[in-house]
Amino acid sequence: MERAIRFKSTADYATSEIQRMILAGELAAGERxxxxxxxxxxDVSxxxxxxxxERLAERGFVLLSPHRSAVVSAHSIADLVELYSLRESLEDMALRASWPSLMAGGRDHVTAIYKRLTAQDPQADLERYMHENRAFHLAFYRDCGNRHLLRTTTTLFDLSERYQRTALTSAHRQNQSSDEHAGMMDALHAGDLERLSERLKAHNRGTLEQVRTLLSASEAATGKA
Structure with missing residues (x-):
């Protein structure tokens, strides 16, 4: 009954659950x-x-072979850089399009989500933290007025979640991220679009650089093995 209430179809439920398992690492990169x-x-057919x-392949979470076998897409520095480069451009576009709505009252919505986010401890409950973090970021773009832009921005954000989780294995990055979120809120409440834009970009670049460092170290260790 709960599944029927939450999802329009069994395929929607399966898509959501498999994506969740990929993001949580229950289905590892490269796993068939x-x-x-x-x-x-x-418990489905x-x-x-x-x-x-097929849906997750379209979104980039899964790779399909010519024989229709499927594996979870792998992490890579090239993918990381491409993904965050696209996010920077499209999120800035979506933020600017959403700005009038944010100034007309949308700040209260973002503030409410931010309060929920700051109450979370990623070390104690990473899944809850990631849920609120996603809601916080997407709240800046939800009123962009362009459904294609919003859908693409959301998909790119979801694709980057595995990298976000990798970054948050560092307590230092957790603290940095918290400070960066606070800086974004300061700019929002000051009504300073340009400052908010720059702080959002700096926040995403901080995650990119942290993950690039971790992936580089992992690749170097693998090469020596």
Whole structure:
């Protein structure tokens, strides 16, 4: 019953759950997706699993081979840089389009989410923190008035969540991120669009550089092994 209330279809449910498992690392980068096992795990038939995998392939979470086998897409520095470069451009566009709405009362909505976010401890409950962090960021863009821009921005943000989780393994980055969020809110409440734009870009670049460092170290260690 809960599933029926939350999702319009079984395929929607399967898509949401498989994406969640990928983001949480329950399905690792490079892992082959076993449709039979996933169907049993989610208590659904294989048809919605196939639909979910096709959707996730379109979003970039899954890679499909010519024979239709599917694996979770891998992390890479090249993917990281491409993803964050796109996010920087499109999120700035969406922020500027949403600015009149933010100034007309949308700040209260963002502030309410920010208060929920600051109450979370990523070390104690990472899933809850990531949920509120996503809501916080997307609140800056939700009134951009362009459904294609909003959909693309949301997809790119979701694709970057695995990298965000990697960055948050560092307590130092957790503290930096918290300070950067506070700086974004200061700019929002001051009504300073340009300052908010720059602080958002700096926030995303901070995550990019942290993850680039971690991935570089991992690749170097793998090369020596």
């Amino acid at each position: 997706l076993d449709q039979v096992r996933l169907a049993e795990q989610l 294989r048809h919605p699993i196939r639909q979910a995998i």
